[in-house]
Amino acid sequence: MVKIIWTEQALKDLDEIAEYISKDSVKYAELMVKKLFSAPEILVKFPEFGRVVPEFKDKKIREIIYGNYRIVYLVVNSSRLDILTIHHSSRMLRPRVQKKKTP
Numbered sequence: 001m002v003k004i005i006w007t008e009q010a011l012k013d014l015d016e017i018a019e020y021i022s023k024d025s026v027k028y029a030e031l032m033v034k035k036l037f038s039a040p041e042i043l044v045k046f047p048e049f050g051r052v053v054p055e056f057k058d059k060k061i062r063e064i065i066y067g068n069y070r071i072v073y074l075v076v077n078s079s080r081l082d083i084l085t086i087h088h089s090s091r092m093l094r095p096r097v098q099k100k101k102t103p
Contacts, residue, residue, distance in 0.1 A: 001044050001045065001079075002043060002044050002045075002047045002078070002079055002080060002081055003079060003080050003081075004040055004041075004043060004044065004073075004081055004082075004083060005076075005080060005081070005082045005083070006082075006083045007082055007083060007084055007085075009084060009085050010083040010084060010085055010086055013085055013086040013087070014033050014036060014037065014086060017029075017032065017033060017036065017069070017086065017088075018030070018032070018033045032067075035066065035067075036066055036069060036071065036086055039064060039066040039071055040064065040071055040073065040083060042064070043064070043073065043081060047075055047078075047081050048062065048075065049062075049064065050062035050063045050064040050071075050073065051063060053070075053072055053093070055093050055094075059075075060074055060075045060076075061073075061074055061075075061084070062074075062075065065089070068088055068089050068090065069086050069087065069088055069089065070086070070087045070088075070089055070093065071083060071086050072084045072085045072086070072087060072093070
């Protein structure tokens with residue numbers, strides 16, 4: 001079984017999603033965050049369940065879709081995966097960390 005680790009960025013994303021939705025409905029914001037938080041539980045038994053993120057083309061960076069959100073995760077090893085970000089599908093997904101170019 002795989003251990004799921006939530007990164008600071010992913011938790012920040014959840015907070016921002018809750019804040020945005022709560023402008024219209026606190027109840028719906030709480031419900032959505034709870035569902036987004038529990039959606040990756042399938043990965044405990046099936047860590048490669050999600051598709052490879054097309055923007056990265058790296059077999060270790062995968063995503064599952066929940067509603068309008070992309071839950072992006074990194075398969076660290078056979079016993080651990082990290083939830084990297086929760087991203088609204090209407091926005092472009094860009095790398096937050098740029099790789100250094102070698103001369």
